[in-house]
Amino acid sequence: MTSIVIGLSAVIIAVRDGEAVALTVRPHDAVTGEAAALAGLPFGPFDPDGHRTFELAVRAFVREQTRFELGFVEQLYTFGDKGRDAPLADVGAGGARVISVGYLALTPQAATTQAPDTFWTPIARFFPWEDWRRGRPALIDEVLVPPLLRWATSEERLARARLLFALDGSPWNEERVLERYELLYEAGLAPEAARDRERARGRPAEEPAAYAPAFGEPMLSDHRRILATGLGRLRGKLKYRPVAFELMAPEFTLSQLQRTVEAVAGVALHKQNFRRTLERTDLVEGLGRLHAETGGRPAELFRFRRELVRAGPAPGLALPRLRD
Amino acid sequence: MTSIVIGLSAVIIAVRDGEAVALTVRPHDAVTGEAAALAGLPFGPFDPDGHRTFELAVRAFVREQTRFELGFVEQLYTFGDKGRDAPLADVGAGGARVISVGYLALTPQAATTQAPDTFWTPIARFFPWEDWRRGRPALIDEVLVPPLLRWATSEERLARARLLFALDGSPWNEERVLERYELLYEAGLAPEAARDRERARGRPAEEPAAYAPAFGEPMLSDHRRILATGLGRLRGKLKYRPVAFELMAPEFTLSQLQRTVEAVAGVALHKQNFRRTLERTDLVEGLGRLHAETGGRPAELFRFRRELVRAGPAPGLALPRLRD
DNA sequence: TCAAAAGTGTTATCCTTACACCCATGT
DNA sequence: ACATGGGTGTAAGGATAACACTTTTGA
Numbered sequence: 001m002t003s004i005v006i007g008l009s010a011v012i013i014a015v016r017d018g019e020a021v022a023l024t025v026r027p028h029d030a031v032t033g034e035a036a037a038l039a040g041l042p043f044g045p046f047d048p049d050g051h052r053t054f055e056l057a058v059r060a061f062v063r064e065q066t067r068f069e070l071g072f073v074e075q076l077y078t079f080g081d082k083g084r085d086a087p088l089a090d091v092g093a094g095g096a097r098v099i100s101v102g103y104l105a106l107t108p109q110a111a112t113t114q115a116p117d118t119f120w121t122p123i124a125r126f127f128p129w130e131d132w133r134r135g136r137p138a139l140i141d142e143v144l145v146p147p148l149l150r151w152a153t154s155e156e157r158l159a160r161a162r163l164l165f166a167l168d169g170s171p172w173n174e175e176r177v178l179e180r181y182e183l184l185y186e187a188g189l190a191p192e193a194a195r196d197r198e199r200a201r202g203r204p205a206e207e208p209a210a211y212a213p214a215f216g217e218p219m220l221s222d223h224r225r226i227l228a229t230g231l232g233r234l235r236g237k238l239k240y241r242p243v244a245f246e247l248m249a250p251e252f253t254l255s256q257l258q259r260t261v262e263a264v265a266g267v268a269l270h271k272q273n274f275r276r277t278l279e280r281t282d283l284v285e286g287l288g289r290l291h292a293e294t295g296g297r298p299a300e301l302f303r304f305r306r307e308l309v310r311a312g313p314a315p316g317l318a319l320p321r322l323r324d
Numbered sequence: 325m326t327s328i329v330i331g332l333s334a335v336i337i338a339v340r341d342g343e344a345v346a347l348t349v350r351p352h353d354a355v356t357g358e359a360a361a362l363a364g365l366p367f368g369p370f371d372p373d374g375h376r377t378f379e380l381a382v383r384a385f386v387r388e389q390t391r392f393e394l395g396f397v398e399q400l401y402t403f404g405d406k407g408r409d410a411p412l413a414d415v416g417a418g419g420a421r422v423i424s425v426g427y428l429a430l431t432p433q434a435a436t437t438q439a440p441d442t443f444w445t446p447i448a449r450f451f452p453w454e455d456w457r458r459g460r461p462a463l464i465d466e467v468l469v470p471p472l473l474r475w476a477t478s479e480e481r482l483a484r485a486r487l488l489f490a491l492d493g494s495p496w497n498e499e500r501v502l503e504r505y506e507l508l509y510e511a512g513l514a515p516e517a518a519r520d521r522e523r524a525r526g527r528p529a530e531e532p533a534a535y536a537p538a539f540g541e542p543m544l545s546d547h548r549r550i551l552a553t554g555l556g557r558l559r560g561k562l563k564y565r566p567v568a569f570e571l572m573a574p575e576f577t578l579s580q581l582q583r584t585v586e587a588v589a590g591v592a593l594h595k596q597n598f599r600r601t602l603e604r605t606d607l608v609e610g611l612g613r614l615h616a617e618t619g620g621r622p623a624e625l626f627r628f629r630r631e632l633v634r635a636g637p638a639p640g641l642a643l644p645r646l647r648d
Numbered sequence: 649t650c651a652a653a654a655g656t657g658t659t660a661t662c663c664t665t666a667c668a669c670c671c672a673t674g675t
Numbered sequence: 676a677c678a679t680g681g682g683t684g685t686a687a688g689g690a691t692a693a694c695a696c697t698t699t700t701g702a
Contacts, residue, residue: 002372004328006404006423046404048326048421054404078402078425080330080370080378097372099330099423101402156634163636173637255681273665275682280663296680297672310480312487313497320665579654597692599655604690620653621699644692649702656697663690671682 005096006046008058009223011076011230012066012105013264014120015247020263021120022227023066027220028117039121040220041227042066046101058103067115068107072246076102076229079222083200102226104233106246123231126216126224127181129165130231131266132172140165143214144189151187174266177232181225184215191218235265240316242283245304253291253299254278261317268322277318283308329420330370332382333547335400335554336390336429337588338444339571344587345444346551347390351544352441363445364544365551366390370425382427391439392431396570400426400553407524408546426550428557430570447555450540450548451505453489454555456496457592464489467538468513475511498590501556505549508539515542559589564640566607569628577615577623578602585641592646601642607632 012023024039044061051057059070079100114120124131129140144165152158164180166172184190191211195218198204211218218224237243244261258274278284285305290298308314336347348363368385375381383394403424438444448455453464468489476482488504490496508514515535519542522528535542542548561567568585582598602608609629614622632638 004330004370004372006328046328048328052406054402075401077399078378080425082376101404159634170636176637253681270665271681272667272683277664295674296678297674297682299681310483312494313500318664577654594692595654596656596694601691620651620701621655623654642691651702652700654697654699657695659692659694661690661692663688665686665688667684667686669683669685671680673679673681675676675678 003096005098006048007043007098007100008046008054008061008103009041009043009100009226010058010062010070010103010105011041011227012062012070012107013123013230013234013247014107014109015260015263016109016120018259018263020123020231020266022123022126022230023118024121024219025065025118035117036220038218038220039119039223041223042118043221043223054101055103058105062105065115066118070105070107072106072243074104076104076226076233078102079226081222083196100222100226102229104230106234106243108247108249123227126219126227127177127231128214128216129180130174130177132174133262133266133268136166136172139214143212144184147189148183148187151189172267175232175236177235178225178228179232181216181228185225189215190224191215192222192224231264238265238316239319242304242309242314242316244317245283245306248304251287251291251301251303253301254284255299257284257302261319265319267319270320270322273320274318277320281315281317283314283317327420329422330372331367331422331424332370332378332385332427333365333367333424333550334382334386334394334427334429335365335551336386336394336431337447337554337558337571338431338433339584339587340433340444342583342587344447344555344590346447346450346554347442348445348543349389349442359441360544362542362544363443363547365547366442367545367547378425379427382429386429389439390442394429394431396430396567398428400428400550400557402426403546403550405546407520408549424546424550426553428554430558430567432571432573447551450543450551451501451555452538452540453504454498454501455590456498457586457590460490460496463538467536468508471513472507472511475513496591499556499560501559502549502552503556505540505552509549513539514548515539516546516548555588562589562640563643566628566633566638566640568641569607569630572628575611575615575625575627577625578608579623581608581626585643589643591643594644594646597644598642601644605639605641607638607641 010023014021014023023042025042026035026039027043028035042062042065044057044065046054046057051060054075055073058073062068062070079102082097129137129144131137145167148161148165152161160183162168162170164176164183181190185193188194216224219227234243238261244257244264247260247264248257254275258269258271262269283305284302287301287303289301291301334347338345347366349366350359350363351367352359366386366389368381368389370378370381375384378399379397382397386392386394403426406421453461453468455461469491472485472489476485484507486492486494488500488507505514509517512518540548543551558567562585568581568588571584571588572581578599582593582595586593607629608626611625611627613625615625
């Protein structure tokens with residue numbers, strides 16, 4: 001009987017220079033010592049003897065691999081599909097069935113004690129169609145849509161594509177990151193799809209070396225899928241829990257907060273309404289001090305009233321969209 | 325090295341006679357043939373050779389154990405804490421570390437092809453404090469609060485108890501089912517807590533036989549925790565996805581729908597406002613036919629416009645509360 | 649005729665949206 | 676003085692919450 005190995009993967013998200021970034025690693029082959037062709041997420045096997053809970057195990061291996069301490073951590077999803085468990089499966093687990101338990105972690109950009117071979121990579125590299133801050137990305141219509149329409153031979157496929165990629169005037173829903181990635185995977189447009197098909201036939205496929213950047217940079221194993229799950233979950237959660245503050249330094253201006261939220265959600269927000277709704281929630285508190293730096297008028301510094309989280313179920317931020 | 329076994333558990337919820345019920349089983353001991361002292365959820369080991377995905381595995385073992393076909397299914401959470409994996413662990417897995425992947429499934433009461441040893445059990449038996457339809461349950465203040473306050477020796481514990489059990493005028497939040505159960509478990513008031521402590525010391529503890537009904541009927545293994553996760557998730561999801569209709573027959577009256585939602589959410593709703601918000605969403609369509617049966621004036625029959633789900637991200641139902 | 653359940657109107661209030669405008673600083 | 680970013684005011688429209696009331700059936 002095939003044995004089971006549990007792999008823990010962490011989607012660690014921060015915002016740097018107005019871009020959402022994720023911590024990625026390029027693992028070295030245990031035998032040849034060569035760096036992997038593709039990036040992966042920080043990943044570690046779960047040790048049933050050593051680890052009391054998954055969350056502790058995630059914190060431990062992230063600390064080892066990337067040399068910093070996680071703050072906010074939550075479980076994402078457990079992936080068990082046969083045929084999606086790829087190369088890392090082999091490292092130390094000959095022929096075992098690998099189950100990935102994905103975790104989402106957030107960190108303010110301050111925490112930048114990094115280990116070698118770990119990189120903050122802009123998430124837009126993996127999902128270039130997800131950034132609508134400067135309007136609809138041209139690559140959707142220019143590169144993605146033609147092959148998608150060729151693939152969409154049934155009414156049902158066409159409806160899905162229209163809905164997810166906001167074709168024919170249907171609105172963009174920024175939360176459906178995973179569904180969009182899955183659609184591209186099913187349509188064979190994600191480079192990982194071809195690799196997984198080869199492996200399913202028993203051929204030890206190579207990691208895709210060349211790929212069209214518009215379809216996003218592929219990742220090891222099923223990590224791009226886990227990253228998509230994490231980004232989608234975060235975008236949704238922004239709206240009903242005060243998680244955005246986990247990405248901020250202890251003191252920040254409202255514009256910095258807005259820019260952080262915009263980077264994660266991938267949409268531009270309406271400044272005044274963003275601020276007004278913030279006010280009503282009482283989530284932040286002005287410090288009376290100013291922050292000069294950006295050129296214009298200095299902004300007031302604010303802090304997150306973290307005590308609210310303890311005191312009850314704190315709400316999230318409104319995302320009043322600017323334009324379409 | 326300890327091997328890993330993945331157990332799949334299903335929280336299968338229906339509404340019957342105005343009560344939310346869950347499908348439970350009383351497994352027989354493989355050796356003695358005796359029925360277990362406590363109820364458990366439908367549970368099956370995941371076979372890494374046979375099953376392509378978790379969801380297919382869940383559907384398969386539920387079909388075998390309970391003889392019916394699931395409709396709506398979604399993954400809940402993966403539990404891996406050491407010390408919470410209890411008796412079923414031993415069945416066919418000597419000393420292995422058991423990881424439970426929990427699934428939520430919904431079914432209209434129609435689907436009642438049952439196998440022997442499976443029972444629809446009112447969820448209120450396991451969580452008697454969760455039903456606020458007829459006002460605040462008396463047992464909260466009479467039975468739960470005194471030992472909770474003795475346990476709440478720190479400011480932080482006291483705040484949690486106040487928040488979760490709506491003490492001192494703080495509002496009841498029906499979604500926090502898991503957190504309430506976890507609080508009772510931590511406070512040692514859930515019978516499972518004592519059992520798990522004994523096992524952690526290496527003593528093969530008996531399942532709790534006698535228990536105070538106000539603390540809820542205990543379940544095998546970590547199943548009550550998984551059930552709490554499922555109920556909480558369902559209560560939340562009701563509000564933003566049209567899942568309530570998965571619990572309804574194809575045709576229903578608005579009062580039946582309201583009573584179903586009330587049974588799951590555990591709160592009484594304001595009739596007129598419930599209907600008005602339903603109207604605005606266009607989730608249901610009147611059939612023009614009437615349904616006589618209940619004594620009073622016959623009600624119009626409605627159907628769920630299932631085509632909306634395909635066409636886009638359909639919303640949930642508003643839960644306009646009646647009284648406090 | 650009365651109880652029980654279905655169904656209709658109406659208003660005050662709050663929140664969201666979409667405007668337009670003023671303020672403080674560095675160059 | 677002007678560009679840049681920070682910050683404020685207000686009015687229209689829609690959604691919610693809280694009222695009270697009418698209608699249709701069975702016993």
